[in-house]
Amino acid sequence: MQKDLEVNRQLIKSIIDNTSDSIYIKDTSGKYLLFNKAAEKTCGMSADDILGNDDTEVFKPEEAEIIMSGEKKMMTGKKTMTIIEKLTYKNNEVHIVSSTKGPILNQDNEFIGIFGISRDITKSKILEKRLEKSLEEQQLLIDNLQAGIIIHDANSAVLSCNKKAEKLLGLSLEQMQGKLASDSDWRFVSKKGSYLELDDYPVIKVTKKQSAIKPFIIGVDTTRKENRKWLLVNGYPVLDGNKNIEKIIISFIDITDSKKNEEKLAKQNILFRQMEKAAKIGGFKFNVQNKTQIWTKEVFHILEVPINNGAPSVPEGIEFIVPEYKEMAIKAIDKAINYKESYNQEWEVITNKGKRRWVQTIGHPIIKDGIVTDMQGSLQDITDRKKSEIALEKSELKYRLITENAVDVISVFNTTENKIVYVTPSIKKLLGFTVSEFLDINIQDVFAKEFSGIVEKVIPKHIEAFKSDSNSEKPHIMEIQETCKNGDIIWVEVSSRYEYNTNGEIEVVSISRNIEERKKAEAEMLRLSYRDQLTGLYNRRFYEEELSRLDTPRNLPISLIMADVNGLKLTNDAFGHQKGDELIVRIANILKEEARADEIISRIGGDEFVILMPKTDSKGAEKLIERIITTLSKEHVDDIVLSLSLGYGVKNVYSESMDKVFRYAEDEMYRNKLTESSSMRSKTLDVIMNSLFEKNIREMHHSKRVAEICEFIATKMDFNQEEIKQIRIAGLMHDIGKIGVNDIILDKIDKLTDEEWDEVKKHSEVGYRILSSVNELSEIAEFVLAHQERWDGKGYPKGLKGDNIPIQARIIAVAEAFDAMISDRPYSPKMKMDEAILEIKKYAGTQFDPEIAEIFIKYYNRAW
Numbered sequence: 001m002q003k004d005l006e007v008n009r010q011l012i013k014s015i016i017d018n019t020s021d022s023i024y025i026k027d028t029s030g031k032y033l034l035f036n037k038a039a040e041k042t043c044g045m046s047a048d049d050i051l052g053n054d055d056t057e058v059f060k061p062e063e064a065e066i067i068m069s070g071e072k073k074m075m076t077g078k079k080t081m082t083i084i085e086k087l088t089y090k091n092n093e094v095h096i097v098s099s100t101k102g103p104i105l106n107q108d109n110e111f112i113g114i115f116g117i118s119r120d121i122t123k124s125k126i127l128e129k130r131l132e133k134s135l136e137e138q139q140l141l142i143d144n145l146q147a148g149i150i151i152h153d154a155n156s157a158v159l160s161c162n163k164k165a166e167k168l169l170g171l172s173l174e175q176m177q178g179k180l181a182s183d184s185d186w187r188f189v190s191k192k193g194s195y196l197e198l199d200d201y202p203v204i205k206v207t208k209k210q211s212a213i214k215p216f217i218i219g220v221d222t223t224r225k226e227n228r229k230w231l232l233v234n235g236y237p238v239l240d241g242n243k244n245i246e247k248i249i250i251s252f253i254d255i256t257d258s259k260k261n262e263e264k265l266a267k268q269n270i271l272f273r274q275m276e277k278a279a280k281i282g283g284f285k286f287n288v289q290n291k292t293q294i295w296t297k298e299v300f301h302i303l304e305v306p307i308n309n310g311a312p313s314v315p316e317g318i319e320f321i322v323p324e325y326k327e328m329a330i331k332a333i334d335k336a337i338n339y340k341e342s343y344n345q346e347w348e349v350i351t352n353k354g355k356r357r358w359v360q361t362i363g364h365p366i367i368k369d370g371i372v373t374d375m376q377g378s379l380q381d382i383t384d385r386k387k388s389e390i391a392l393e394k395s396e397l398k399y400r401l402i403t404e405n406a407v408d409v410i411s412v413f414n415t416t417e418n419k420i421v422y423v424t425p426s427i428k429k430l431l432g433f434t435v436s437e438f439l440d441i442n443i444q445d446v447f448a449k450e451f452s453g454i455v456e457k458v459i460p461k462h463i464e465a466f467k468s469d470s471n472s473e474k475p476h477i478m479e480i481q482e483t484c485k486n487g488d489i490i491w492v493e494v495s496s497r498y499e500y501n502t503n504g505e506i507e508v509v510s511i512s513r514n515i516e517e518r519k520k521a522e523a524e525m526l527r528l529s530y531r532d533q534l535t536g537l538y539n540r541r542f543y544e545e546e547l548s549r550l551d552t553p554r555n556l557p558i559s560l561i562m563a564d565v566n567g568l569k570l571t572n573d574a575f576g577h578q579k580g581d582e583l584i585v586r587i588a589n590i591l592k593e594e595a596r597a598d599e600i601i602s603r604i605g606g607d608e609f610v611i612l613m614p615k616t617d618s619k620g621a622e623k624l625i626e627r628i629i630t631t632l633s634k635e636h637v638d639d640i641v642l643s644l645s646l647g648y649g650v651k652n653v654y655s656e657s658m659d660k661v662f663r664y665a666e667d668e669m670y671r672n673k674l675t676e677s678s679s680m681r682s683k684t685l686d687v688i689m690n691s692l693f694e695k696n697i698r699e700m701h702h703s704k705r706v707a708e709i710c711e712f713i714a715t716k717m718d719f720n721q722e723e724i725k726q727i728r729i730a731g732l733m734h735d736i737g738k739i740g741v742n743d744i745i746l747d748k749i750d751k752l753t754d755e756e757w758d759e760v761k762k763h764s765e766v767g768y769r770i771l772s773s774v775n776e777l778s779e780i781a782e783f784v785l786a787h788q789e790r791w792d793g794k795g796y797p798k799g800l801k802g803d804n805i806p807i808q809a810r811i812i813a814v815a816e817a818f819d820a821m822i823s824d825r826p827y828s829p830k831m832k833m834d835e836a837i838l839e840i841k842k843y844a845g846t847q848f849d850p851e852i853a854e855i856f857i858k859y860y861n862r863a864w
Contacts, residue, residue: 022097022118025104028075028111030054030068041391042120044091060088075103075111084121093384096122123385126280147234147251154245156181156203168229168254169220189219189228202235202250210245212236217255229256280381286314288337288372293317302359302381304351320349322356329361336365337372346382358386413443413508414501415463421507430492430514432485448481448489463506466498479515491519532603534581535588543602543610550600551651551658555614558651558658559621562665563591563628564673565607566643573769576740586635587642594627610662621648645673699735699746702819707731709815709860710808713852716859717811727808730783734812737767737784761796764788783808787816792846810849814840814856817848 016023022039026032031054035047043050043058050057055064067085074081080102088094097118104113148165152158158176166172181201188196196218198204205213215234231252238247282298295311303320305312314333321329325347332343342364349357363377409430412422420439427438431446444452462476476496481489496510530542538546550558565587572580584607591601591609600612613621625646632642647668649661710731714724738746741763745756752760764785771781786800786809793801821836831839837857844853 020119022116022120024116024118026054026071026114026116028113030071030114033113039118042095042097042118043089044093045089058089060090063088071101071114074101075114079103085118094122095120096125123388126385147253148231150176150203150250152181152203152248152250154207154247156201156207156248159247165252168231168252187221189221191217191219193219202233202252203248206235206237206248206250207245210237229254231255282379283376284311284379285374285376286317287374291315299379302351302357302379303349304353304355306352320351322348322350324348333363333375336363336375340365340367340372346386357381357383407513409512411510411512413459413510414505415459415508416505419443430512431482431490437485446482448483451480451482454478454480459508462496462498462508466506470498470500479519482512490514490516535585535603537588537592537609538600538602540602540604543600543604543612546600546602547612547658550612550614553654556652556654557615557617558661559613559616559618559648560651560658560661560665561611561613561621561625561646561648562662562669563587563609563611564645564669566645566673567773568607570770570773573740573766573773583642587632587644590628590631590635590642594624594631599624616650617652618648618650621650645669647672698823699738702816702823703732703735705819705823706734706812706815709819709856710811712860713811713815713856716855717852726780727783727811729777730780730787730808731812731815733767733771733777733780734784734787734816735763735767736770737763737765739770740766761788765797782806783812785809787812789813790847791849795847805849807849807852810852814848814852818856818860 016034016036019036020038022042023034023036024032024039025034031052032050035050040047040050045058055067058064059067067087070083080100082098082100084096084098086094086096098121099116099118101114101116103111104115106112148162148168150158150161150165157178157180158173161173161176169176181203182198188201190196190200199208202213202218213235215232217230218233219228219230221228232255233250233252235248235250237245238249240246280298280302282300282302283296284293284299286293291314293311293314297307299311300307311317318326318329328345329347332345335341336343342362344360344362346358346360349359351357358381360380360382361377363375365372366374366376407426407429409426410422410424411420411427413419414421420441420443423435423438425435427433427435431438433441447454458478478494478496480492480494482492483489491514493513493515494510496508498506498508501507530538532539565584568580568583571583584603588601588603588609591611595601595611596613598614599616602610602612604610611624613624625648628644628646632644635642647665647670649664649668651658651661707728708731711724711728714727719727738760741759745752745759748756764787768781768785771777771784783806785797786805789795789798789800789805789809790813791802791805791810793799795805818836818840821831821839822833824830840848840853841857844850
């Protein structure tokens, strides 16, 4: 879940940072909390300078006040609004933007902030105005501005017209609106006087050509033929974002009366100056012979030349162009003059005040008697557009460098051509192919065999979903196997999105990442989750899942063998858990060696194993048990006896529960354990004693002497024969727990450290655990546990006192202490017998039971 949330968070951040729209969020006081990359680019400021500040840091003060005032009203109404704004940023750049703003509300409908999404439509507004007003020649542009104008829809139906058009045509807008050109109340006439065919109507010609038409003269009859008027007609389309005709504008000038035509020209000059100022488009005309120029007002403004100075000569005007574009400009002008060709170029200029600006200039030759006498054209300030284009080029270069040098592979699959049309160079590292090699590959050949159906099944399914709702399409992530150039198969994670290209074709844009190591790690984790770490056998989880899978009629009969390791606890107590682990591993290996490949062995507990045997009857189970027992009898781990108690159950009828079969096998195993485990523990006990005596011969002699002394004292205390036998065994085994004490400590000459002494003191408890595992020695275990207790309660491990200490343990305490004093020890020289007797007498009533001490002193000295 956390991983999915992180993936979603990164996706949202990427979308916000890479969208071309400005996105921002403000708090209730109007301070910015979020400001994306597009917003930074538009205002020319970084997010670091803006975040935490309000609009006064971004816009001119008066505009900032208007924006904040409008947003306060929106807070009160809690409604989202969309407006067109003309904004002046602090870097003095003016932008026209379409902004959608709205309140951010919490779950209690309380206002907690403002969000805004703004799209810069400056360029589109300029282009729209240019498209509507631009003409091939300045004179025609001037004429059209004072012309009658009719606006048609894409089907040629009249949408609107100006008053001039109503007057010229003798019809009102109400009479014309909604009518097609073929249904109008007027008829168009050619220069020769014949009525025009419908295909020659201006609006139809624009529709068929899909572009502007050259001006031409037609006559128009309104109510009476004698009222015919002659018009100079022009037409051009207005296109939408997909380059389809949205509207058609037809303009015409009445050229019937030259005086009226002059009046129209004067008015048109005023309108043109207003238009050129708004669009930053100026006009020019220069004489080829004397190089003199005429500029409109906007050209002076663009080049920051005082209008009172008049337009400079052509050579002086060329000096405004920066050196790297000057030669190109001169060649274009010379070509226009000498070869009568128009030009359309973009130059960078330096204004009269030293500012660098970009201009687009269009020039047309004016020809008289076959000679170019003048050049006329337009000059438009395109600085803002060029800055955007340059920034876009830099951005595209940056992202191209990122994609081409990324470890992940980015590719584009064209579903129409059914081929890969783009891939980044990182494909070489992923699959070993060069870019050209990969582009020639059939996409079906990229996928491993089991994934070959992706192109035929998965992609068409996603295409249909994309067609139905292209805006809601989310990335599709798949983990698939792909074939490398050298034939290797690797795991790859592919994240794909669907989009339309410029031709309207659907393409799959994918990002591919090598996840081979991750898949191996997942497989290993899965394997470990089903395996016992010590033995490598299957664990209980796998056993339970496999039992469910195998429990089907076709696997009948199903046999189940239960196995329990005998004496594991005894081995752990005596020799440590490492030796116990060795015992478990060896038994696991024997089970693996004797079982068949299709028989499933699982370790379901510390000392419990289960063998599942599909299609195996009772005879098969018995044979496997016999093989296991035979092999066990021949094996050992450092003289430790290997012993298993085994039992089995068989499921012959499908309706029978496997739980019942398990319980039957378990019951039989425990019945066998009652007879087998006692014998095994006795053998293990012998091994422990032998191991102790082998590693320390001194302990062997000490134990035997303590046994003799215990037998002597018990006899003098009138114990019966069974009790005497019991105390003798207890004396012999009283130090069996020292099997777990390090030899270095037992043989140490110097005084023991606190840690070493704590280890020695554990021997009575270890001895108790070892002996208590054998039923017939469980009582003796109690004597061994308490043999280090003292009469005064200062002994260990329980601090028992007086008669609370078993009498057998009190006898062992006297016998062990006496033998220790008269024997050689690494840490002290032996005492003479009478000295040792005196020590026993000295500590009678404190360390030793005074009665036992007295009997020992009275009789043992004489016996000695």
